[in-house]
Each structure stands twice: as structure tokens, then as C-alpha cells.
Amino acid sequence: MIEVRGLTKRYGARVAVDDVTFTVEPGRVTGFLGPNGSGKSTTMRMILGLVAPTAGHALVDGRPHRAFDRPLRRVGALLDADAVPAGRSAYHHLASIAASNDIARGRVDEVLDVVGLRAAARRRAGGFSLGMRQRLGIAVALLGDPPVLLLDEPVNGLDPDGVRWIRTLLRKSAAEGRTVFVAGHLMSEMALTADHVIVLSRGRVIVDTTIAEFVRGGARGDVLVRSPYGPRLSALLTARGATVTVEPDGALAVEGLAYSRIGELAAGEGLVIHELVARQGSLEEAYLRITEPEAVHRAADGVPDGAGA
Template sequence: MSLGWQRASSRSSVVAMIELEGLTKRYGEKVAVNNLSFTVRPGIITGFLGPNGAGKSTTMRMVLGLDRPTAGDVRIDGKHYDELKDPLTYIGALLEAKAWHGGRSAYNHLLCLAQSNGIPASRVRQVLDTVGLSAVARKKTKGFSLGMGQRLGIAGALLGDPRILMFDEPVNGLDPEGIHWIRNLMKTLASQGRTVFVSSHLMSEMALTADHLVVIGQGRLLADTSMAEFIAENSRSYVRIRTPQREQLLDALHAAGVTVVESGEGVLEVDGDKSETVGELAARHQVVLYELSPQRASLEEAFMQLTAESVEYHAHDGQPPGAVPQQQQPPGQPPQQPWGSDWKRG
């Protein structure tokens, strides 16, 4: 993918970042963002995660100067947003789909943005082609679907060929082809040395896209780490084993000092990444293995583990808070409390 026109300026050699320091936003008694400090760096895709109401959108709005911080500071390429001349050439953002006048065509919407930021009109056709909207460039945007609106918003973000891109839920409304396209687009942007900051609730998509994660809960920073480290630190990894020679393998594992637990239905589990150790022990003792598979948590599982105490809005499946349907409870056992229900919150 080519982004086409490249703006000739000294910016091309500048390492552009988003820097937050002690960023805080209050709405009356409500603290939406609480003393956030982190840096979004170039050359990688940084995922921005948090439960509903965590403060992600408010943080992004403060980056763009749409909301004024109560305290703290946020800088783009070393400057506040309102200090940037022709800001679309520094940072391009998609915060809301269909944020335009429905009576304008896609072409005219982008042309207005280009003219107000000193961007050549030729760039409009280039970004429309990049996002796949050339065929509907002259159609009024009020008839656009949500997916088409997302593509137009992304075109607006790309218009100034900025060093920094910020996307809030960019795959919302896109079909599978569109999701694949935006994923590759963000990877291409990062590979060009640009700073890419993306928020999404789709954990499976974020796991395929992001290199680094910033996670917040109730406005506070919970994690600022690589994808691999985040999953490793907030989840359990283990080796799943099935064998017809269960007792023989248990003896061999215990003799080697390997802790093993039985999880039912003949399955054994060994914590950690010990598949090679287990395989070598089984071979040495001539134990047949039906299964020897490393199990690692998904990003979603790690995210839910970390943010369990930060979830503000809890849903229930028709049961009173804390209740479990009777048929799900083991015989003779007291009612179980579901993970993440309101009983855990003080």
C-alpha cells in the first residue's frame, strides 16, 4: 500500500510521539481520567484498552484539544495541539464515524479539510483511492453505511500524511475484508516509522494488530507493556497432557520434581512452559502421549483478569447478582459466585 503524496518538510526526520504526563480530567465529582502518564512511540502499533467508562475516549479527546485537562499535560510532537500549525499534517485521527455534514459528498468533505490545512487538492483523490471510496467520491455522505463512514473517517486521518495516527474503534462497521484492510494499513503505517495509537473493544483483533498495550481502568493506568509481556503477566500458561499410562507418567513427573495437577477426564496439567521437559520424561520412561500441548491465555482472558476490579458496568443473564442457575451447581455444593459480578466490588 502506498500513501501517495509525501509532504516535503523537516518533519520527515522528526521522531513524533504522543506524551501524557499526569493527565487528569474531572467532570464535577466524577474523575474520568486520573493522573495518566505514558508515551505512545513511533514504529509500533500501540493498543489502548480499558472497560467501558475507563476514560479512553476522554483521553483521546484531550490529546486533540477537544477537552481541556483538569490537570497534567499532553503533547503531540512536543507541542500542545492548539500550537500546531496545519494540525492534520502532524496528527490524523478518527474518533467518531459520520462526523461530517451529510449534505456534502465524500470528495467535498475531504476537500474542505485539505483547504483549511494547506494540503494540495490532489491529495483528496489519493486518500479516497487508498480507503476504497473512489467510486462513491461524489455521493452525499448521508447515504453512507457505517463501514463507508469509517473508511471516510480514516481517509480524513490520512489526508495530511501525518507522522501520528490515532484511531478509536476503527473496525466498527467494517466487513471482514475491511477489517483485514485496516489491520494491514495500520501495520504499514507503523512500519514506515509513524506513531499509531488505536483503541478497540475487539480483543481478538487487537491481539492480531498491536505490538504494545496501554491499559486503563477507572481512569488509572493499569499496564504499559508489550503484548507478549501483558499476556504472560496476567494469565496462566500450562501444558495439557493426555496419556493411557497416567500413573507411570505421574510417577516420572513427581520424581523429577515437576508439579502436576489432574483436571478431570484423564487430563493432566503442568504449569509453565514445560512441554519439552514433559516430552523428554515421557520418552525416557517409554510413556505413550496422546496429547502434549502448551496452553496460553488469550489477550481477552488476560485483559479480563487485569481489569476485573475496574469494570464499572456489569451485566447479568437474568439472574439476581451473584446467582448461578441451580443446574450448574455441583451436587451438595453451595451456590457459586460468578467471576466479575458486583459482589466483588466494595
């Protein structure tokens, strides 16, 4: 479990993380979302004891990270895939980290297998692709078989196969009872991987809830209707209180009426329907809806007065 209480980080006048409190529970994947610069990495670094908080504290399984003698056995972290030493092979990189954390050398081969780097293990990590460096970073995180995983954008640079592999790994780790905390920007992937979501905006927590609840509360659900009688159907549904938007391909997006009612109304008027789909809102839609004002504001911040396009 990760417990963050009143965590704050100021850099001069800039508040990177502002009185943040949350708990990351074991047994589920918790997604950590927020626009660029909202404070996710700084929060993760404070949890790992790499950045000193201005105020507040973070505990991992009840203790501050610095209290662990062999931290890799308690928390596996991926922060920056470029942190791999260029001159060393993947094997030697992992072996030296294992030795300093009192982890059996045999574990190195195991994690190389898990991350799919066995064949490249003797090559210099400096020649690795971004995806391979990312896999090596994940190997380091897994080395100590830790009960807590903390990963900053783990799918960055991975191919679709790798993205699916990460998803499976994180789901499996949570099912084993581990605490899995993962920051990311890829909403479609987060929707498939996470059970719970914490959203930061300007250094503050603005959402801390289940993915299902977040999507239900923040995203629009509607019904997609395709019919050769689009305009007549649109008039009919509007007269019954629905809000109808015509999509670029001529389909109708209908809000305010259940799909069953739409089908009945159309049948009553003898209007043929080719497709009738109840669409669930997406995580991306819910996320954009709550963070868009900030994105706009930040874009405005970035444009100096009088600067032309």
C-alpha cells in the same frame, strides 16, 4: 510522539481521567486498552484539544494540539465515524477538509483509493454503512499525511477484510516512523497489531509495557495434552508437581511442567500421547486477569439495592 503528563479530567464529582502520564513513541503501534468508561476517549479528546483538561497537559511532537495551524498535517484522528455530514458525498467531504487545511485536492483521490472508497466517492455519505463511514473517517485521518495517527476503535464495523486492511495500514504507518496510537476492545486484533500497550482502569494507567512483556507477565502458559490414558497421565503428572485441569473434551491442561518433561514422563510409563502443545497465554487472558476485578465491581455498581434478576 505524544507526551501526556499528569492529565486529569473531572466532570463534577466524577473523575474520568486521573493523573495520567505516558509517552506514545514513534515507529511502533501503541494499543490503548481499558474497560468501557475507563477514560480512553476522554484522554484522546484531551490530546486533540477537544476537551480541556482539569489538570496536566498533552503534547504532540512537543506542542499542544491547538498550536498547530494546519492540524490535519500533524495529527490524523478518528474519533467518531458518525461525525460524517449526511448530505455530502465522500469526495466533497474530503475536498472541503483538504481546502481548509491547505492540502492539495489530488490527495483526496489518493486517500479514497487507500481506504477503498473510490467507487462510492460521489454517493451521499448519509447512505453509507457503518464500515464505509469508518473508512471515510480513516480517509480524513490520512488526508494530511500526518506523522501522528490517533484512532479510537478503527475496526468498529469493518468486515474481516477491512480489519486486516486496518492492521496492515497501522503496521505500515509505524514502520514508516509514524506515531500510531489506537484504542480498541478486540484483543485478538490488538495482539496482532500493537507492539506496545497502555491499559487504563478507572481513569488511571495500570499497564504501560510491550505486548510481549504484558502477555508473559499476566497470562498463564500451560501445556495441552491429549492421551487415551488421561486419568493415569493426570495422576503421574500431579505426582511430579504439576497442576492438571481436565478440559471439557477430556484433554489435560498442565501447568508447572515443561512439555518436553511431560513427554518423557509419559514415555517412561509407556503412555501414548496423541497431542502435546505448549500454549502461550493470550493478550485477552492477560487483559481480563488485570481488569476483571473492575468489571465485577462495575457490574455491582450498576445493580440498585434490592433489584432482583
